[in-house]
Amino acid sequence: MSSFSQSANRLNKFEIQEELGRGGFGVVYKALDTVLGRTVAIKVLHPNLVNDPSFLSRFSKEAQIAAQLDHPNLVPVYDFGHEDGRYYIVMGYMSGGSLKDRLAKEGKLSPERALEIIEQVGRGIDYAHRKGIVHRDLKPGNILFDDEGRARVSDMGFAKVLSGGAGISMSISGGVVGTPAYMAPEIWKGQEASPATDVYSLACILSEMVTGEVLFDGDTTPAVMTRHFEPIHIPMDVPEAWRRGLEAGLATDPNRRIQKAPLLLDRIRKQSTEISSASPAIRTPSKKKSPLLLYGALGLMGLLAFFAFFRNLEKPDSSNLNIEPPPSQASISALTTHEVAIPTLPETSTPDPTETNAFLLLLPLLILIVLLVLLSNSAPPTAP
Ligand SMILES: Nc1ncnc2c1ncn2[C@@H]1O[C@H](COP(=O)(O)OP(=O)(O)O)[C@@H](O)[C@H]1O
Ligand SMILES: [Mg+2]
Numbered sequence: 355m356s357s358f359s360q361s362a363n364r365l366n367k368f369e370i371q372e373e374l375g376r377g378g379f380g381v382v383y384k385a386l387d388t389v390l391g392r393t394v395a396i397k398v399l400h401p402n403l404v405n406d407p408s409f410l411s412r413f414s415k416e417a418q419i420a421a422q423l424d425h426p427n428l429v430p431v432y433d434f435g436h437e438d439g440r441y442y443i444v445m446g447y448m449s450g451g452s453l454k455d456r457l458a459k460e461g462k463l464s465p466e467r468a469l470e471i472i473e474q475v476g477r478g479i480d481y482a483h484r485k486g487i488v489h490r491d492l493k494p495g496n497i498l499f500d501d502e503g504r505a506r507v508s509d510m511g512f513a514k515v516l517s518g519g520a521g522i523s524m525s526i527s528g529g530v531v532g533t534p535a536y537m538a539p540e541i542w543k544g545q546e547a548s549p550a551t552d553v554y555s556l557a558c559i560l561s562e563m564v565t566g567e568v569l570f571d572g573d574t575t576p577a578v579m580t581r582h583f584e585p586i587h588i589p590m591d592v593p594e595a596w597r598r599g600l601e602a603g604l605a606t607d608p609n610r611r612i613q614k615a616p617l618l619l620d621r622i623r624k625q626s627t628e629i630s631s632a633s634p635a636i637r638t639p640s641k642k643k644s645p646l647l648l649y650g651a652l653g654l655m656g657l658l659a660f661f662a663f664f665r666n667l668e669k670p671d672s673s674n675l676n677i678e679p680p681p682s683q684a685s686i687s688a689l690t691t692h693e694v695a696i697p698t699l700p701e702t703s704t705p706d707p708t709e710t711n712a713f714l715l716l717l718p719l720l721i722l723i724v725l726l727v728l729l730s731n732s733a734p735p736t737a738p
Contacts, residue, residue, distance in 0.1 A: 366437050368396055368444070375452075377495070379403060379512075384447060394432060395448065399441045410441070417443060419487060420511045427478030429498055429508035448506060450499025453559075457494060462566030465593050469622070471497070472560045474505040476615040479556065483549040483614065487511045490547045492555035493533045494562065534578040535568045539606045542579050550608040553618050557603030560622075565591040582606070595626040 363370040368385040371393075375382050380399040387394050403409055417434040424430070433444040453471065457463075463471070475497055479489060489496070489510055496508050538554035541547060561569045567589065572578040586604050588597050599621035605611035612618045 365396065365398070365440065365442060366435060368394065370396070385444075387444075393447045395445045397443045397445065399443075401439065404436075404439070404441050413441070416511050419485075423482060423485060423487070423510060425478050425481040426504065427474045427506050428482065428510055429506045431510075443512075445508065446500070446506075448498035448508070449501045450503055452495050453497040453499075453505070453563075454494035456499070457563065457566065462591070463563045465564050465596075468560060468563035469626075471505045471563065472556060473619055475507055475559070476556060476619045478505075478507045478510075479549075479552050480615045482507075482510050483552070488547045488549060489552050489555070490541065491533060491536075492552050492559065493536045494559060495533070497559070534572075534575050535570050537582070538608065539582050540608045542582060545608075548608060548613075549615070550611045550613050553603050553612050553615055554608075556615060556618060557600050560596070561589065561592055561600060564593065565589045567591075593626070596622050599625055 365385070367387060367389045369388055371384045371386060373381060374384050374395060377397075380397050380403075382395055382397045385394055385396045386392075399413075414434065417431060420431040421433075429448060430446040431443060432446070435442060435444075475492075479492065482489065487510060489507065491509060491512075492507065498506050498508050500506055536555040536558045538547075538551045541551060558569045569589070570578055570581040572581055583606060586601055588600055592600065599612075599618060602621065603612045603618045612621065
């Protein structure tokens with residue numbers, strides 16, 4: 355691996371500060387662009403890679419394409435170059451680290467947070483697809499967070515350069531180009547990659563974010579490969595609402611798979627909304643509706659109480675109606691877990707029995723309304 359001694363900690367105008375990580379193709383350093391005065395990340399390619407004369411022309415062509423990409427959810431490529439036989443790519447420095455590191459440190463994410471990240475990643479990937487570029491090596495290690503916490507995709511287009519086109523090829527460490535756990539079946543078969551190849555990886559990553567477990571795992575590369583061709587078992591931790599969308603994104607045959615990142619996300623979002631309105635597995639939309647319905651119910655209660663009060667002033671004889679007892683204290687206190695104020699008569703007042711009777715007649719009705727509203731908004735989420 356390339357490394358820098360104290361005396362050689364410069365690469366052209368870049369002052370190398372620290373090593374950020376290592377991948378199959380080189381070492382990534384944090385560096386200072388001494389001309390522009392900004393911090394960047396520099397990936398220095400392993401010397402063995404650049405022995406292949408065709409590599410450099412492919413690499414420079416792909417770097418030029420990657421440098422054209424300009425999207426808030428992609429890691430910007432600023433430059434590429436070489437010095438003393440060391441080839442490097444200069445990128446935006448992502449201070450938030452990678453999704454891989456975050457999952458390792460913090461464990462699985464909430465479905466809401468996972469959706470937020472995958473939607474950002476999906477937007478970056480879709481932008482690249484519309485420019486004719488397929489990532490081919492989408493994985494948590496290539497999803498980085500910038501200083502605002504926004505997810506950005508890195509290494510866009512470079513897997514193609516490193517593999518030399520379609521099909522599987524070996525990295526300098528002997529592994530395949532692409533990362534076995536996220537690699538779509540067509541790549542294992544040596545077929546051409548398409549946007550659907552990235553959709554497959556997106557689906558793998560979405561599952562992993564909410565389960566904390568790699569979806570297609572195994573001890574060896576052949577074991578992982580086999581799992582990609584077996585029938586899919588979506589883990590229990592994945593929200594019910596996502597299952598069908600994920601299955602459609604993980605179809606073995608790329609032609610039967612969801613073809614584009616936004617379609618995968620639309621499908622997951624749509625089914626989440628449908629299911630949450632029936633039985634809220636993902637409860638974000640119902641949270642918004644809740645205050646409105648509660649205010650409506652409380653308003654209705656106020657109106658009914660007002661109406662009952664004046665009716666009793668005008669018709670004091672209505673006291674001969676059959677009156678049910680008020681609900682027990684236990685049933686009222688059960689409601690307080692939802693932080694709804696239940697109107698009660700002031701303890702100090704001694705109301706006229708005719709008014710009280712009419713009010714007590716309406717009280718069960720009012721409590722029934724509140725209960726119905728609470729049940730429709732606060733039912734516990736169903737287990738996935
Ligand atoms: N632009 C960047 N900003 C900050 N850290 C980066 C950047 N690019 C890569 N890294 C770090 O370097 C590590 C190695 O990156 P890379 O060589 O692309 O390997 P891989 O993609 O296999 O993780 C990444 O996991 C990440 O932690
Ligand atoms: Mg990478």
